[in-house]
Amino acid sequence: MQDRPRIWLLAALLAVPLVGLGLLLAVPDLDVQWEHHPSHFLLVLGVALINVALALITSAAANRRDDARLFLVSLALITSSGFLGLHALATPGVLLDHPNAGFTIATPIGLLLASVFAAASAIELGPEAADAILRRRMLFLGLLTAILVAWAAASLARINILDRPLEEEASPFYRFLAPAGVALYAFAAWRYLGMYRVRRRTLPLSVAVAFALLAEALIAVAFARGWHASWWEWHLLMAIAFAAVTLSVRWEIRREGSVAAAFGGLYLERTLERVDRRSSEALGDLVAALEAGEPIGPVLERMRASGFSSDEIAVLEPAARELARVDELFRPYVGPRLADRLLQEPSMAELGGREAEVSVLFADLAGFTAFSDDRPPIEVVEMLNTYWADAVPTVTEGEGGLIERFAGDAILVVFNALDDQPDHAVHAVRAAVEMQQSAEETARDHAGWPRFRIGVNTGPAALAIVGGGQQRSFTAIGDTTNVAARLQAAAQPGSVLIGEATYELVRGEIAAEPHGELELKGKAAPVPVYEVSASADRG
Numbered sequence: 139m140q141d142r143p144r145i146w147l148l149a150a151l152l153a154v155p156l157v158g159l160g161l162l163l164a165v166p167d168l169d170v171q172w173e174h175h176p177s178h179f180l181l182v183l184g185v186a187l188i189n190v191a192l193a194l195i196t197s198a199a200a201n202r203r204d205d206a207r208l209f210l211v212s213l214a215l216i217t218s219s220g221f222l223g224l225h226a227l228a229t230p231g232v233l234l235d236h237p238n239a240g241f242t243i244a245t246p247i248g249l250l251l252a253s254v255f256a257a258a259s260a261i262e263l264g265p266e267a268a269d270a271i272l273r274r275r276m277l278f279l280g281l282l283t284a285i286l287v288a289w290a291a292a293s294l295a296r297i298n299i300l301d302r303p304l305e306e307e308a309s310p311f312y313r314f315l316a317p318a319g320v321a322l323y324a325f326a327a328w329r330y331l332g333m334y335r336v337r338r339r340t341l342p343l344s345v346a347v348a349f350a351l352l353a354e355a356l357i358a359v360a361f362a363r364g365w366h367a368s369w370w371e372w373h374l375l376m377a378i379a380f381a382a383v384t385l386s387v388r389w390e391i392r393r394e395g396s397v398a399a400a401f402g403g404l405y406l407e408r409t410l411e412r413v414d415r416r417s418s419e420a421l422g423d424l425v426a427a428l429e430a431g432e433p434i435g436p437v438l439e440r441m442r443a444s445g446f447s448s449d450e451i452a453v454l455e456p457a458a459r460e461l462a463r464v465d466e467l468f469r470p471y472v473g474p475r476l477a478d479r480l481l482q483e484p485s486m487a488e489l490g491g492r493e494a495e496v497s498v499l500f501a502d503l504a505g506f507t508a509f510s511d512d513r514p515p516i517e518v519v520e521m522l523n524t525y526w527a528d529a530v531p532t533v534t535e536g537e538g539g540l541i542e543r544f545a546g547d548a549i550l551v552v553f554n555a556l557d558d559q560p561d562h563a564v565h566a567v568r569a570a571v572e573m574q575q576s577a578e579e580t581a582r583d584h585a586g587w588p589r590f591r592i593g594v595n596t597g598p599a600a601l602a603i604v605g606g607g608q609q610r611s612f613t614a615i616g617d618t619t620n621v622a623a624r625l626q627a628a629a630q631p632g633s634v635l636i637g638e639a640t641y642e643l644v645r646g647e648i649a650a651e652p653h654g655e656l657e658l659k660g661k662a663a664p665v666p667v668y669e670v671s672a673s674a675d676r677g
Contacts, residue, residue: 189219210259221248260329323353339403396449424458593625
């Protein structure tokens with residue numbers, strides 16, 4: 139809805155030239171004559187040369203990205219600029235003594251041919267059609283060059299049909315063909331306007347405006363009076379059309395840093411997907427090398443060999459360094475396994491969740507409050523970090539758990555959170571035993587330090603990303619988690635209590651003894667509980 143006022147404003151501005159043309163034709167006295175050959179030659183040839191340069195840049199970007207749409211746009215530019223250049227040479231006193239029909243009708247013929255390429259470029263080509271066009275690139279360019287050369291030669295040779303001096307004689311011919319060209323340009327302009335509204339890039343909008351102006355130029359060609367204001371109008375419309383695209387390309391190059399990236403707003407969808415995939419892979423290789431402490435020179439050489447430009451590398455290299463730095467800063471807060479999974483599947487970061495069978499490890503330090511009351515806060519923090527320095531690698535790297543949260547002296551770890559641990563119960567119990575053994579070794583050197591008590595339970599849980607805005611977190615919700623917390627609260631310091639479901643899954647690998655039945659909050663009946671010794675076999 140917000141675009142509508144802007145679209146109507148753009149439509150009103152584009153209608154001004156047509157209104158002006160209608161006024162000039164309706165009131166002949168306003169359609170003043172000005173026949174100045176040097177001005178015509180310089181204006182038309184200058185516009186043609188600028189457009190040739192733009193066409194070459196566009197063609198180079200199309201070749202680099204193998205994009206059929208951009209190649210068709212370049213053909214439209216080459217065709218219109220080539221025939222416009224021929225028209226410039228028709229200026230009396232340059233190569234010919236008098237106007238020549240071959241050069242004179244070059245502009246409308248060029249505009250008509252360019253309209254075909256413009257309309258074809260506006261279509262979202264399928265893979266087969268796009269590949270067919272790209273395979274015939276040289277054929278298209280060769281035929282177009284041959285047509286331009288043959289047209290120029292025939293005009294200079296003054297072949298009878300092309301040697302008529304009066305432009306007005308060709309007007310019926312223009313008016314007969316002009317509607318087809320106008321319709322093709324209008325279709326192309328409408329499609330590129332739609333592309334702009336989706337992609338929000340300047341270039342599709344400028345191309346849409348340019349094609350609309352070329353359609354108006356074709357109308358002016360059909361009705362204008364030679365060397366009158368109406369005739370000069372289509373020259374100016376073409377100049378403005380090409381200038382709009384040229385300035386937009388220049389601005390995009392400065393913003394994106396490379397010619398190929400500047401045309402990103404025009405590429406076919408499959409080209410954009412291929413470019414994104416290619417850049418992502420290269421960025422991933424750079425980040426991996428940086429995180430591994432390896433030199434990135436070999437990666438950069440491979441990128442150059444595969445076709446990355448210096449400008450693209452200049453953008454990707456600092457981006458990789460920044461990603462590696464951010465990853466190093468924030469990876470500890472989400473855990474390496476979750477971080478890796480989020481990189482592989484960004485959709486996991488969306489709010490929402492799923493249900494899965496997991497094993498939950500809940501641990502805290504018995505006597506933590508009493509310990510904290512008697513010591514300075516900094517000593518308490520040092521104690522916690524000493525324990526966590528051993529516990530975190532044990533549960534994450536050693537047994538593949540995912541830390542759901544820290545809560546002061548407590549930790550909640552979920553196993554099979556990423557649906558990749560069929561033996562999650564075994565991993566959870568092993569992690570609990572190893573935590574107790576490590577804590578026991580640490581406590582020998584620190585008299586009075588509290589000990590872990592741990593509960594492990596297995597069952598279904600809702601695994602979800604919760605939060606809002608810029609603050610989100612992973613969580614496991616359900617009775618399985620609640621029971622693990624109750625088991626932990628019932629455990630003695632240095633012990634591990636596990637639920638019945640966990641016991642059934644681990645009893646063939648880890649020794650555990652019945653601990654009796656416990657009355658747990660929230661449970662209508664007593665719950666069978668088993669105890670795993672801190673000296674149990676780690677398997």
